Amino acid sequence: MSKSNHILRPRECTAKSPAEAPSQLPDSPAIQRTEIAINPVTQQDQLLNCFAAVPRGAEELAAAELVVLGISDAKPGKGGVSFRTDRAGLYHANLWLRTASRVLVQLAQFPCSSPAELYTGVHTIAWQELITPDMTLAVDCSLRDSALTHSGFVALKTKDAVVDRIRESCGSRPNVDTALPDVRINVHLHKNICTISLDSSGDSLDRRGYRLERNEAPLRETLAATVVALTGWDGSIPLADPMCGSGTIPIEAALLAAQIPPGLQRQFGFQRWLDYDDRLWNNICAEAEAGTRRLPVGLITGYDLDNKALLLAGRNSAKAGLEGQIHFFHAALQDFRPEGDKGVVILNPPYGKRLGEDDDLRELYCQIGDVMKKYCRGWTGYVLTGNLELAKYIGLKASRRYVLFNGAIECRLLKYDLY
């Protein structure tokens, strides 16, 4: 499958003079130089300082995913994983990471307590080697515990420094396009240290491309993948989701078991960069496609009371390349009877904050406990909920609890060993 459709291949700008267009970042004591591969031919193997942004609670999992991809120096921290890799590794990370929300490539880091320091630090980067005047850009900004407190202002000041630098080199400047920019710049200020990065993912990585419409309370794809990873399920025993809604958990489990990369259906930010290597990317995708496998009947099943949600689950799984490989059934939880003497059952019941009210849900949580206790012996049960009060009505003792976030909602994934 060719991945080169709709990819912008802009012209590089011709700099006015070598003095105006340094080929390297200057060695300023304030700027930690990070080497970004600019020329695809001469700098293909150059190592890039990367950061995979990860929802809280999934940092160790994302680091383990990177190790499987052959990136051994992955260091999990708060909110993400730092690692160094070459361009092929960057492409692999975007294609394969199931739990990360984006992959940033760091360009520079400098102390920054004032607008002037911000402007100078950003202006020092040789932007004309990364963005030409006929490309578009957008700036995302996040701030924490810093003197500069207005993210809109920081983004604007950064944009000014970038376009000024390009105008000085090329004679004209690129435009801003917040919706679909060629280059997405990320500014992160933490304790007055500013990190400037390029966002290699573009759209957030949870947008796999298979979700056609949204049902009422769908799980984010990265959260569903995190849940599956935390269960330790490896595709060797059945997995069932008795409240599957639009099917996000079964689909993420199926992508994992079928060895399908979650990013195979979508485009990435790096595909619009000047150094984009189409042949390298196509080879990586072709290799991934060749390694997929078909899932055995009955391995992954989903159930729900809501026919509309089930219709969506079927459509989404077909779009994800899993047609006929996940089996969805219309059934109420109280009728759920898993087959086989062991497996993993994952439930993501409504928890009141977004669907229904607590009073109506107490009985449902009691039923979850009853069904797991009576009919799921030998299986391992998991319940993802954002409501710990309701979780008490399950009436079973959880053997493990994981803290996860569904957007801003703090959730628990509760594990039940069902004897």
Ligand SMILES: C[S@@+](CC[C@H](N)C(=O)[O-])C[C@H]1O[C@@H](n2cnc3c(N)ncnc32)[C@H](O)[C@@H]1O
């Ligand atoms: C929070 S949603 C699940 C969302 C799902 N994980 C997704 O990504 O789309 C809860 C689901 O439980 C289903 N549900 C509620 N009560 C049920 C019951 N008694 N039996 C089966 N399904 C039920 C709802 O129809 C809804 O689809």
